[in-house]
Each structure stands twice: as structure tokens, then as C-alpha cells.
Amino acid sequence: MNIGQASEASGVSAKMIRYYEEIGLIRPMGRTGNNYRVYGEEEVHVLRFIKRARNLGFSLEETETLLKLWQDQSRESAAVKDVATAHIADLERRIAEMQGMVKTLKHLAHCCGGDQRPNCPILDDLAGDAPAPTPRKKAKQPA
Amino acid sequence: MNIGQASEASGVSAKMIRYYEEIGLIRPMGRTGNNYRVYGEEEVHVLRFIKRARNLGFSLEETETLLKLWQDQSRESAAVKDVATAHIADLERRIAEMQGMVKTLKHLAHCCGGDQRPNCPILDDLAGDAPAPTPRKKAKQPA
DNA sequence: TGTGAAGCTTCCCATCATGGGAAGGTCAAG
DNA sequence: CTTGACCTTCCCATGATGGGAAGCTTCACA
Numbered sequence: 004m005n006i007g008q009a010s011e012a013s014g015v016s017a018k019m020i021r022y023y024e025e026i027g028l029i030r031p032m033g034r035t036g037n038n039y040r041v042y043g044e045e046e047v048h049v050l051r052f053i054k055r056a057r058n059l060g061f062s063l064e065e066t067e068t069l070l071k072l073w074q075d076q077s078r079e080s081a082a083v084k085d086v087a088t089a090h091i092a093d094l095e096r097r098i099a100e101m102q103g104m105v106k107t108l109k110h111l112a113h114c115c116g117g118d119q120r121p122n123c124p125i126l127d128d129l130a131g132d133a134p135a136p137t138p139r140k141k142a143k144q145p146a
Numbered sequence: 147m148n149i150g151q152a153s154e155a156s157g158v159s160a161k162m163i164r165y166y167e168e169i170g171l172i173r174p175m176g177r178t179g180n181n182y183r184v185y186g187e188e189e190v191h192v193l194r195f196i197k198r199a200r201n202l203g204f205s206l207e208e209t210e211t212l213l214k215l216w217q218d219q220s221r222e223s224a225a226v227k228d229v230a231t232a233h234i235a236d237l238e239r240r241i242a243e244m245q246g247m248v249k250t251l252k253h254l255a256h257c258c259g260g261d262q263r264p265n266c267p268i269l270d271d272l273a274g275d276a277p278a279p280t281p282r283k284k285a286k287q288p289a
Numbered sequence: 290t291g292t293g294a295a296g297c298t299t300c301c302c303a304t305c306a307t308g309g310g311a312a313g314g315t316c317a318a319g
Numbered sequence: 320c321t322t323g324a325c326c327t328t329c330c331c332a333t334g335a336t337g338g339g340a341a342g343c344t345t346c347a348c349a
């Protein structure tokens with residue numbers, strides 16, 4: 004199987020497969036006489052594992068940890084759970100952060116007329132108590 | 147006011163102030179004889195505006211749009227509201243995406259013993275139906 | 290007046306994960 | 320033999336930020 008087929012079968016782009024090899028996430032593949040990389044079912048399984056981990060938001064570093072645990076028959080499931088739990092916490096922190104932004108923005112948007120008039124509480128909030136500055140660029144041909 | 151004081155007053159790092167100037171988000175500052183950038187109250191207000199927009203998750207590109215609208219006395223508040231609304235939608239999309247990850251991960255973590263035994267539904271899920279591959283690296287001195 | 294510390298300048302590099310594209314080798318079908 | 324679809328490596332770009340070096344200036348203090 005060439006890299007194109009492995010990409011097709013795993014859902015990981017050929018570009019990324021080469022990159023994962025380069026950073027040591029997957030081992031260097033054997034080559035045929037023409038210097039093409041050769042893949043088998045096992046490599047495709049690994050790539051799919053990586054793909055799924057990425058889809059769950061794990062970083063490549065976390066993915067590498069999970070991959071090693073997967074291969075380690077003597078792993079303790081607690082180690083895996085720790086990685087997952089930490090990742091959940093990180094996701095929840097980021098979700099909360101973004102929810103805070105949404106809450107503020109919705110309030111501001113709600114207060115904004117959204118019409119032809121220039122008055123806008125969104126800009127007022129961003130500006131604090133500051134007056135609008137003088138134009139910076141694309142100066143409209145000064146009189 | 148030197149860049150250090152402007153940084154202090156605006157909450158934007160000196161590094162970033164120079165970068166914003168480089169990409170044209172803020173106009174190039176005047177220099178003193180010693181080639182130091184000079185800042186006034188107005189520049190600090192602009193930097194604070196940028197800082198607040200960034201805190202609400204707006205990209206630098208969106209921030210530039212908002213900055214221009216702020217300076218445009220003849221703006222229509224609808225234009226501002228549009229930027230904000232699009233940003234809210236984007237945030238909500240990303241939040242939903244991450245919430246989906248959290249949901250899956252919590253389910254998997256719940257099913258995982260998290261003990262000394264190797265059996266782990268989290269890895270099983272990532273692996274799909276695939277068997278664990280042979281070890282990849284850090285080969286433990288083969289017999 | 291000297292000196293050291295702190296602050297400024299520019300320039301280059303790193304992050305994280307991914308894509309784009311060029312230049313060139315290879316292969317299979319027509 | 321040509322054409323097109325692969326493959327290879329190499330370099331560059333993203334977005335926003337930080338780190339750090341090398342070389343200025345400026346200021347405070349002895």
C-alpha cells in the first residue's frame with residue numbers, strides 16, 4: 004500500500020502521515036525500490052487511532068502518550084484515564100472561557116440597534132471611556 | 147511615553163505593540179532622537195481597545211475591522227453588530243464541538259476502571275476494532 | 290565622572306498542526 | 320513514447336505570541 008492508499012484508508016492526509024513520521028509519532032516506513040513508503044494494515048490502524056484521538060481534541064503529544072499506552076500490554080488503565088481526565092478539564096476550562104465571551108457579546112449585541120445609526124454600545128464597551136481616535140489609515144483625501 | 151510605559155498602561159506587551167505596528171494594525175509611531183517610539187494617551191486608548199477585543203476572542207483581523215468602525219463617525223451600527231454576531235456564531239460552533247468531545251470523553255472515562263489493570267475502554271474506543279500494534283520505539287533490549 | 294542596570298532597537302527563531310506548492314523521480318495506461 | 324497520476328524532498332505560510340541575542344541609550348548612584 005502506498006501513502007495515498009494509506010491516507011485514503013485512514014483519513015489522515017499524506018502530508019500529515021509524512022509529518023507524523025518526521026516527528027517520530029509513527030515509525031519510519033519501509034521503502035520499495037522506488038523509494039516509495041509502504042504501508043500495511045497495522046500502520047493504517049495506528050493512523051486511524053491517531054485520527055480518532057485528534058478528533059477528540061488530544062494534542063499530538065497526548066496522542067503519542069496514548070499510543071504508547073495502547074501498545075503497552077502491561078499498562079495501568081489509570082494512566083490512560085489520567086490523560087483523558089486532564090484533557091476533559093482543559094476542554095472544560097476553554098469552554099467556560101468562550102462561554103464567558105459569548106455571554107458578554109450577546110449582551111452587547113442585544114443592546115446594539117444594528118441599524119443605520121452610528122451609535123453602538125459594542126464599540127462603546129471596547130473603547131472603555133476613551134473617545135474615538137483620529138483615523139489611522141486610508142485617509143479620505145483631506146480637504 | 148516610551149513603549150514600556152505604553153505597555154504597562156494598556157496591558158499589551160511591548161513585543162505585541164511592535165508587532166501590531168508591523169502588520170499595520172496601529173500606525174507607525176513617531177520616534178525621538180534616540181529612535182525610541184513615543185506614545186500618547188490616544189495610542190494607549192487604541193491599544194486598550196485592541197486588548198479588549200482580543201479578550202472577547204476577536205481575531206486581529208476582526209479587531210482591525212472594529213477599530214476602523216470605531217474611528218468612522220459615519221459607521222452604521224449594523225456593521226458592528228454583524229461582526230459581533232458572526233463571532234458569536236463561531237464561538238458557539240467551537241463550543242459545541244468541544245462539548246461533543248467532552249461528552250464522549252466523559253462517557254469513556256466513566257467506563258474506565260482507572261486502576262492497575264490494563265483493560266481500558268478509552269483505548270478500545272480509539273483503537274476501533276484494531277488489535278494493539280507491535281511496539282514502535284524505545285525497544286526494550288530484545289532477548 | 291564612571292559604571293552598572295534597565296530600557297530601547299532590530300533580527301531571528303520557536304510554538305502547534307496543517308496546507309500549498311515547486312522541482313524532480315516513477316509508474317502505468319494508452 | 321507521451322501523458323497523467325502518483326511519489327519524493329524541500330521551503331514557506333498560517334495566527335498570535337514569546338524568547339533571546341547583539342548592540343544602542345539613558346538614568347541613577349557612588
